Amino acid sequence: MAIVFEKTKGLTDKPFHYCPGCTHGIIHRIIAEVMCEQDILENTIGVSSVGCTYNNYEYFACDMAQAAHGRAPAVATGIKRVHPDHTVFTYQGDGDLASIGTAEIVHAAARGENISVFFVNNAVYGMTSGQMAPTTLLGQVTTTSPFGRDSGLQGYPINVSEMLATLTGAVYIERVMITDFKNIQAAKRAVAKAFRVQKQGLGFSMVEFLSTCPTNWGKSPVESIDWLKENMVPQYPLGVFKGKDLEV
Amino acid sequence: MNKRILMKGNEVIAEAAIRAGCRYYFGYPITPQTEIMHYMALTMNKAGGTFLQAESEVAAINMVYGASAAGGRAMTSSSSPGISLKQEGFSYIAGAELPAVVVNIVRAGPGLGGILPAQGDYFQATKGGGHGDYRNIVIAPASIQELYEMTVEAFNLADEYRMLVMILGDGTLGQMMEPVLFREEEPIVESTKEWALTGNKGRVHNSIQSIYINPDDLEAKNNELQAKYRAIEEKETRFEAMETDDAEVVIVAFGTCSRICRNVIRQAREQGVKVGMIRPITLWPYPSEVISELAKDSSVKAFLDVELNAGQMIEDVKLAVNGVKPVYFHGRTGGNLPSQKEILDLIMNIHKEVNQ
Structure with missing residues (x-):
């Protein structure tokens, strides 16, 4: 019998611990598939961060470091300076990257650090049970904005991709969403492009994934995908914010 | 070269x-x-x-x-x-x-x-x-x-x-x-x-x-x-012991502070007071054992801990001495350094006190 689908060698056999309907598993898989397709698995070093994906060093089959909360871009910088010919990526959530780790991500981008950042934005802190994130939408109910995020009290969502795209050192930035086959394929193309940008030594690349958190949103997986499209996309439009015409 | x-x-x-x-x-x-x-x-x-x-x-x-x-x-x-x-x-x-x-x-x-x-x-x-x-x-x-x-x-x-x-x-x-x-x-x-x-x-x-x-x-x-x-x-564990063989008063000091105290040893001995010093080189691991041994030595009457702070290493000195001998302290803060004279005067007072 012909094999029509098999698990990528870019992932270990360790079962994911993610909640039903969570899109981290899909994002892990496409990153792993791209590593194998580009034949860079043996030359890639990833950095896990703090949040739901704290232990994805057990899932990716490449060498991995686990970083303190928000510090993954600094850790990745240290790794990349030792191994400039290796592919180095970070995998960070919105609390990690857009709140506690803002200095590290901004300066890694400003330095044009030749790393790829995979930024998963689900508008909420998942691991610690649904607190308000910097990317939480106005009006969105979370455990620390129980009456809905109020701009007068809690300010406004941060559009990280648009913000980092203003920096010269950032050469490729794209926002995608993990909602359906077509968009997942588009996300995979973005991951592949980010790694190619790095391979060619062009500088900082980032893919932002709009992602769901059914558990903390209090919705079913299917409802979550609809909610993402209806509410997150207007605030976080999809597209390439930097490096649209980049031929890699 | x-x-x-x-x-x-x-x-x-x-x-x-x-x-x-x-x-x-x-x-x-x-x-x-x-x-x-x-x-x-x-x-x-x-x-x-x-x-x-x-x-x-x-x-x-x-x-x-x-x-x-x-x-x-x-x-x-x-x-x-x-x-x-x-x-x-x-x-x-x-x-x-x-x-x-x-x-x-x-x-x-x-x-x-x-x-x-x-x-x-x-x-x-x-x-x-x-x-x-x-x-x-x-x-x-x-x-x-x-x-x-x-x-x-x-x-x-x-x-x-x-x-x-x-x-x-x-x-x-x-x-x-x-x-x-x-x-x-x-x-x-x-x-x-x-x-x-x-x-x-x-x-x-x-x-x-x-x-x-x-x-x-x-x-x-x-x-x-x-x-x-x-x-x-x-x-x-590393330390330097200076003139501790016959010392009555043992200074404990590290780093810059030990440089000042080193001179005091000579000055005190010129005045007939036998002073020695333990200079911890590793602060962790701490040279507790040598201090404990000296504390048990009958010729040692007292310890003087000198630091550029309000008294921090003294806790480790006291743990090592374990109440066997008195431990005195002298420290300066704010970026000031103790003069040799102020340490020497203190040693003379300590010497008098422990020999009464």
Whole structure:
């Protein structure tokens, strides 16, 4: 019998611990598939961060470091300076990257650090049970904005991709969403492009994934995908914010 | 070739690190250690390494974490307020068992304090600072020559034990100039680092992390760390004993403070009071045993702990003396140094008191 689908060698056999309907598993898989397709698995070093994906060093089959909360871009910088010919990526959530780790991500981008950042934005802190994130939408109910995020009290969502795209050192930035086959394929193309940008030594690349958190949103997986499209996309439009015409 | 060169302490640290094979330096400016950065900026690239001015002390220590995880010899340096910011990283480095060298050229605190020399970071350096049960090897040089030799040694110790080694200096050591004699060749001990992140070609993938969600795994990790720390206490404790054989009053002082006290020993002996000194060279592991032994010696009447703080190492001295003999204290804060005269006067009073 012909094999029509098999698990990528870019992932270990360790079962994911993610909640039903969570899109981290899909994002892990496409990153792993791209590593194998580009034949860079043996030359890639990833950095896990703090949040739901704290232990994805057990899932990716490449060498991995686990970083303190928000510090993954600094850790990745240290790794990349030792191994400039290796592919180095970070995998960070919105609390990690857009709140506690803002200095590290901004300066890694400003330095044009030749790393790829995979930024998963689900508008909420998942691991610690649904607190308000910097990317939480106005009006969105979370455990620390129980009456809905109020701009007068809690300010406004941060559009990280648009913000980092203003920096010269950032050469490729794209926002995608993990909602359906077509968009997942588009996300995979973005991951592949980010790694190619790095391979060619062009500088900082980032893919932002709009992602769901059914558990903390209090919705079913299917409802979550609809909610993402209806509410997150207007605030976080999809597209390439930097490096649209980049031929890699 | 064997020519002494007059150099500033901070520059000697940087030169020593490069000689020791350090190729990754990450730092953030702060007085009174910034000359380390200046020297690194000028020389590290030529040595084939990386000098990077980080966006913060927090980022710098995490870059060290990354570079060390990747197998590089990495360091950072700072002064007290900046070291406070790095403590998070120290704890992660301890948990992940990564080699790292950190230099703290201590200034007066608390808060922004002042830029003049102090030893007020003794507690922070030796008792933790960051969260969790961990230790760093803490080395306290007292001269520019020692800054050089001990910085080189720090890199070997860091690799051997896979842990953070801190050089604890102070503003005086960082800023003053003394002649230094460099060796033709450094005693660099190369280690294989099979655990490092180098790409998983031909092996199962490596991971560097400090998290162990399963309590039994984490306890096992803690036990492993503690066993390593006990071995270091056995093997790496270092001190200098000066004229303690017949001493009635034993001074305990480290770093710059020990330099001042060294002169007092001679002055006191000229006046007929037998004074000696224990100078801890490693502040962790602490040379408790030699102090305990001296405390039991019938000729020793009292200890005098002298520090550039309000009394921190004195807790370790008292633990070692264990109530057997009185322990006196003299300290200055704010960036001031004690004069030889004020220490000598105190010793004369102590001598009188214990002989009554």
